[in-house]
Amino acid sequence: MTPRERVEQAIIGGAVDRTPYCFWYHFRSEEWFPKALHAEYRAPASETLLQQYIDGMSRATYEFWRHYQPDILKVMHDIPYETPTGLSFIHTVDDWTKLPLLEPDRGHFGAQIEMLKRLRQRVPDEVPIIETVFNAFYYANKLSEGKLLEHLALAPDAVMQGVRTIQANLQLYARLVLTVCDGIYYAVNGIGSDAAPRSVYEEYFAPLDSAFLHAVSDGKLNVLHLHGYGELYADLLADAPAAIVCWSDRSTTLSLAEGKRLFNRCVMGGLNELELPQMCRERVFQQAREALDGVGRHGFILAPGCSVPTETNPDLLMAIREFALGTATNR
Numbered sequence: 001m002t003p004r005e006r007v008e009q010a011i012i013g014g015a016v017d018r019t020p021y022c023f024w025y026h027f028r029s030e031e032w033f034p035k036a037l038h039a040e041y042r043a044p045a046s047e048t049l050l051q052q053y054i055d056g057m058s059r060a061t062y063e064f065w066r067h068y069q070p071d072i073l074k075v076m077h078d079i080p081y082e083t084p085t086g087l088s089f090i091h092t093v094d095d096w097t098k099l100p101l102l103e104p105d106r107g108h109f110g111a112q113i114e115m116l117k118r119l120r121q122r123v124p125d126e127v128p129i130i131e132t133v134f135n136a137f138y139y140a141n142k143l144s145e146g147k148l149l150e151h152l153a154l155a156p157d158a159v160m161q162g163v164r165t166i167q168a169n170l171q172l173y174a175r176l177v178l179t180v181c182d183g184i185y186y187a188v189n190g191i192g193s194d195a196a197p198r199s200v201y202e203e204y205f206a207p208l209d210s211a212f213l214h215a216v217s218d219g220k221l222n223v224l225h226l227h228g229y230g231e232l233y234a235d236l237l238a239d240a241p242a243a244i245v246c247w248s249d250r251s252t253t254l255s256l257a258e259g260k261r262l263f264n265r266c267v268m269g270g271l272n273e274l275e276l277p278q279m280c281r282e283r284v285f286q287q288a289r290e291a292l293d294g295v296g297r298h299g300f301i302l303a304p305g306c307s308v309p310t311e312t313n314p315d316l317l318m319a320i321r322e323f324a325l326g327t328a329t330n331r
Contacts (some may be wrong), residue, residue: 054234096162183221192228248305273304
């Protein structure tokens with residue numbers, strides 16, 4: 001099977017020739033990455049800086065794929081969310097109303113689109129590419145330097161005006177992404193007890209996340225990623241459209257087998273990304289085998305629950321590939 005065929009079969013719960021696998025990490029800590037773009041948000045970058053990002057990110061992501069050969073190439077959105085000049089972050093509740101609408105093909109979004117186009121030209125068509133899109137909760141919390149919930153309690157109308165502006169920008173951008181990529185990896189923040197109370201997420205953010213997933217539901221390889229550790233409010237998005245669901249099953253209250261029953265679709269996970277840098281090859285194999293035995297060969301993609309630390313030993317990442325190749329049915 002090609003990677004695309006293998007993943008498509010996993011999505012429909014069909015037979016695969018071996019276990020498909022995927023993993024990813026951020027590139028911000030690498031030497032080539034423009035230091036001026038290290039922040040989660042910033043005023044519009046210069047054309048020179050954006051070109052530096054496009055060149056470096058497309059090259060690094062391609063080399064990552066070429067070396068590890070994952071069945072899905074998940075692209076990291078490591079370029080900051082663009083804020084207007086003079087509003088590097090949100091200080092007061094009034095600042096939420098100052099967030100502007102952004103054009104999906106210009107500025108920072110446009111640079112990421114150009115990078116994705118370059119990547120698609122270099123990576124064989126048989127390899128599916130999905131782009132990471134963080135949700136409005138994520139960016140709102142970063143823009144306010146962790147004061148989102150505090151501001152929301154003080155002035156919910158003003159805060160949600162800004163959040164909805166972010167949401168609109170993300171949906172427009174994601175629609176453009178789907179003209180280049182096979183799907184969206186939608187990283188839902190705020191859906192766990194480590195980020196927000198259930199009542200807050202349910203009232204303010206679950207409707208936005210559900211609306212986003214419906215807006216991009218024609219993406220054939222969309223992944224719903226429930227980001228968090230501890231208790232997840234997974235049931236609130238159990239019916240939201242996505243081909244694959246991913247979460248940190250080894251660091252939350254929702255096991256891989258329980259999640260597969262809850263979502264009734266293909267799940268991706270099985271490996272503890274928090275422990276991976278300290279693992280040995282045998283431990284990687286053990287966790288992978290436990291996951292495979294727990295959910296079976298059908299409707300499963302082996303992966304960490306979230307991004308692995310960039311400094312993870314490449315040999316450990318290759319061990320994930322080695323295990324997956326070892327599950328081939330002709331062996």
